[in-house]
Every structure is written in structure tokens, then in C-alpha cells.
Amino acid sequence: MTRTEVETEFLEGSYNVVPNRTISELIVKNMREIGLPKYSAEDLMFAEEIAKTISPEMKIAQLKKSKRPGWERLVDKLIDDEVPDPWGEGEVSHGSTDVADVSWQTPTVEFGTPTWVLGTPAHSWQAVAQNGVGIGHMSLIFAAKVMAATAIDLLTNKDTLDKAKEEHRQRISNKKYTSPIPPDKKPPLDAWEK
Numbered sequence: 001m002t003r004t005e006v007e008t009e010f011l012e013g014s015y016n017v018v019p020n021r022t023i024s025e026l027i028v029k030n031m032r033e034i035g036l037p038k039y040s041a042e043d044l045m046f047a048e049e050i051a052k053t054i055s056p057e058m059k060i061a062q063l064k065k066s067k068r069p070g071w072e073r074l075v076d077k078l079i080d081d082e083v084p085d086p087w088g089e090g091e092v093s094h095g096s097t098d099v100a101d102v103s104w105q106t107p108t109v110e111f112g113t114p115t116w117v118l119g120t121p122a123h124s125w126q127a128v129a130q131n132g133v134g135i136g137h138m139s140l141i142f143a144a145k146v147m148a149a150t151a152i153d154l155l156t157n158k159d160t161l162d163k164a165k166e167e168h169r170q171r172i173s174n175k176k177y178t179s180p181i182p183p184d185k186k187p188p189l190d191a192w193e194k
Helices: 023-032 040-050 056-066 098-103 125-131 136-156 157-174
Strands: none
Touching: 023 136, 023 157, 040 125, 040 136, 125 136, 136 157
């Protein structure tokens, strides 16, 4: 009646992450055994300068947004110096990740390490600056050690691996993963040229 035409432009699609408590607890155990990064005096001086560019309100908002239990303890800290127990299980993240689609195929987790001054907004110049110096480098090494230790644990402890796999089976139960991207859809390689 209105002779309206609709054209759909499909750019992306992803599922929500399927959490895995078994692996999350293993990662926390390894983080605690390995120990958080130790920063140099120079790294901490740099961190203090970055912290001056983040308002107390922004820092509190970022900490609150994390929904981390006890986030209030971090308000007066420069860099996170705790390894918390896993939290937020079953909550939908405000970010997007293709890791979520992987988590429907196999037990998968994501974890964070203290890479930035608390309150640093993601995708900001402050984040980029910290990634390129000692703070980011030490966090990268710490994360690599945690991933390696967790992989070794899963490869050498069949009971833990079986428990993670069983948890995964129970979480997805009879739900079947179907890619949200239509099978005939080609990658929109020209989407960002417009």
C-alpha cells in the first residue's frame, strides 16, 4: 500500500558467552599461584600521571559498571591488586566478542588482568598509552603465564577437563548453535569505505 522498500544491510552477529565456572576457578587458582605483576617505580609514576587524567566520578562509574563484588575497595587504589573470585556468571556483557560464538562449541572463558590504571576507559588514549609501556607488558606476560598454566592443568588433569566439558554440555543442554550470519552472506569488506 505504501510502496515502501526495505533494504537490509547485515554487518555482524554474535551469541552471548556460555560461561564455564570450572575453567574460571582454575584460572583464578593459577592467577593466585603465579602472583600479580610487580611494577617498577617508573611504571607506577607513569600510572600516577595517567590517573590524573581520570576523574574520580569516571573511576567510580567504571568500577560500578564492572559489577565486581567489593568494587568499593578499589576506589582509592591506583591499579587492581586483587585476584577476585569469578563473578557475573550468566550476565550479558555490554561489549561484544566473537569468543562468545566459540564458547558454544567448546568450554571457553575470558578473563582480565590489571593492565590499566583503575577507571581507564576502554578504547581511549589512556588505554593505548598504558598498553605500550611496562604496565601493559607486565600484564601481557602475566596473562600468558596464566593461560599456559591453565592449558597445562587441563591437559594433565583429565578429571578437571571432563568436569569442564560436562558443565559445557549441561549449559548448552539441547540448544543448538546456528551461526547468526546467514550462510549466503559474504563479508562486508567495503562496509567501512562508505
